[in-house]
Each structure stands twice: as structure tokens, then as C-alpha cells.
Amino acid sequence: MQSTLRRAGGFAVVGTLALAAPVLKAATFAPFVAIALLAAFVVTDGPLFEVFARPGDHQDGRLNGLAGFALAAAGLAILVVAVDMPVSLFVAAVLVLSYGNLGKQCVAAVSDDPFLGTSGFVVGGFLGGVLGQVGVATATTLPTAYPLFVFLASAGAIVAALFREMLFERDDPLVMLSTGLLLWSFDALSGAIGTVEIAAALALTVAFGLVSYVLKAASVSGMLSGVLLSLLVTVFGGFGWFAVLMSFFAIGALSTKFRYDEKLDRGVAEDNDGARGTRNVFGNAAVALASVIGFAASAHTAVDGMLFQYAFAGSMAAALSDTLSSEIGGLYDNPRLITTLERVDPGTDGGVTWQGELAGLVGSAIVAAIAAFLLSGVTGLLGGAVVLLGGLAGMTVDSFLGATVEGARIGNEAVNFSATLVGAAISTGAAFVLF
Structure with a gap:
């Protein structure tokens, strides 16, 4: 355990070299290239080798992990010069990963709880990202925009933690490059972010993550995905968008847990x-x-942002409608296949019950009502009806695909994506015609 913590500390020291970017400017990549060459060809044993060595490095006789890490940092540094990537985002990406890994190993030294380890990564990465951006702003003439720094550091830390959860330790270069490019995209889409706004957004997303963990409504990677979505939706859309998103996550999670043991006995329960x-x-x-993301980008284009609000609400109505239809309908006997109306066993893909269809209608109506009240572009009863229509269409398409192609050709996630895409398309198309 001490060796992994020591190694994470060593990588953090190397990552801290990114703070020299405002001084080195076009030569920022040079120290990282030098470290990569040393790691690959010069430092093959001895105390320094032991500090940075990962398990496979001893067999190869070179520091592959350190070389890859340094080359990834050098690659991002070249983007700063070649395509004008903001230097603050380069520094933030390197430090998010460096100090995120250090934070995770600090927690791992005292606990093997995966949630706490991931939390350590996010906290360490967040602090590294904020300090990196502040350091660049202090050393240059760039404005010190603390709310933006906090948002980008938070998003970067969550993105990096999600990739680290899904990938292996040796994939740190991929994590660093992906985090840097996504931070660049988030920065380009961000408008003016206020202190109160970012504080409230962080409070809501942290609370969502904690509730998901306590209720065991999501795995660690699932929790990170939901937290990232919540943060981006709140910052790019607003609190009304967050409320619509939470209507799906909260009601969907409760419906999954509802009479779970009975669903398990019937063979229709969700895994894990x-x-x-x-x-x-x-x-x-x-x-x-x-x-x-399209809504945030519409501020820089001639596309009407209202259409993206209907797409968002329609997709969420379809998602909740389908979830409630499956979770409630699975508790009742005598489902019928949607394509032929023949009786099938409970849990059969494409099998529907009237109770499940009614639950799906209620789910779509809930999202439609919240959207009509809280999304500025979704107005009145007609706007709510458009969202309701998209939700029901998505639920129906999900059942149809389940009866025809799910399992043999595509998986459940692809079916869910298709259903939400149809919900978004129907709502957006109707809104375009009617409004």
C-alpha cells in the first residue's frame, strides 16, 4: 500500500511541472518529453525506479507508466501551441489526474471502500484543477474567474474519475487526454457562471451522489455518470432542467426498488x-x-434553443415512461406481446400489461408537468402535451423493439437509447410545427 501511495506522490510531483507552462510557453512540452525519455531508456533500476514502477515495469525494465503519463502531458502541451488550447485547461487536466490519483491512494491507505476511494479521487482532482487554473491566472494577465474555475475543476475531476473507474491504471494517458479535450469543450460552451449558481449546482450534485450511494441506486460508475450529467445539465441548462432530470432518476430508482424481492422471484428484477x-x-x-449541450451551443448559433428543451424533456419523458412501464408492469400477470397481442411470460421483451402502460402514461405526464412549469421554452398545456406525446411514443417504440430485435441483435441499453431518441424527435418535431 505504501508503494502505491509513494508512486502516486511521485506522479503528482511530475504533474506539477505543468505549472511552469506560463513561463516555458511554447517549450512546455520539453520537460515532459525529457521525463518520458528518461523513464523509457535511462532509469531502469535503483531507488528512483522503485518510486515510479508499476507491477509490469519490473518485467520490462523500464517505467512504461511514467513514460506514457509524461508523453500524454507533452501531447496536451503541444495542443496549447498548435491549436490555441487554453493553457489553464492544459494545467488543469494534468493536475486533475495527478492529484486525483494521489487523493485516491491517500484514502486507500486507510479504507478499501470503493465509494470513498472514488470520492478521494474527485476531491484531490478538484483541488488540483482549481489550484492549477488559479496558478495560471496569477502568473499571467488572464482574469481570475473563480466560479468558472470551480465548474471546470469539478467537471474535470468527475470525468477523470469516471474514466479511471471504467479503465485500467495503465490507461492514465488516455484519461488525461480525454479530460483535457472535454474540459476544452466545456469551457467553450460555458457562459457567465455566478458564484451562487455554481455553489447550488455543486450542492445538488453532491447530494444526488450521496443519496445514490446510500440507497444503493447506482454502482460507483453509475453514480459518477449521474453526478456528471446533473452538473452539466444544471450549469448549461438551469435548475429547471435539473428538476426534469431528477424526476427520472429519483422516480425511476424508487420504482426499481419497489417490491424488488417479488420481482426477483418472478424473474423480472434488475440485476445487481x-x-x-x-x-x-x-x-x-x-x-x-x-x-x-445543443442548448448551450445554440447561444452561439442561429438555432432556436427552445427545440433543445423539447428534445430534452421528450427524451426524459420517454425514459421515465419506459422505466415505470417495465417496473410496475412486471408485477402483473398475463402480459401480451405488443406486436401480436399473444400472451407471454412476465419479463418477456416486448410484453406489456395495461397496468404497466398506465404507469408509463403517469411517468410521461409527470415529466411533462415539470417541464411545462420549469422550462422556459415548454409553455402551457400544449407544450406539456407535446412532451407527453414524445414520452408515450418512446415507451411504445421501446416495447416494439423489445419484441422484435432486442436480445438477438441489440442490447437493452441500445433499445433505451432508441426510445429516448424517438421521444426527443417526436417532441421536437411537434414543437417545431406547432410553435
């Missing part, structure tokens, strides 16, 4: 005690994420 993973989260919410 109902805890949602990353694939499930993004299968249901990828369209919603694309919609909120």
Missing part, C-alpha cells in the same frame, strides 16, 4: 440489486445530455 451502471445511465440519458 437494482443498482444502475454507466451503460444504463447513458442509455437512458445520452440524448438528454446531447440536448443540453
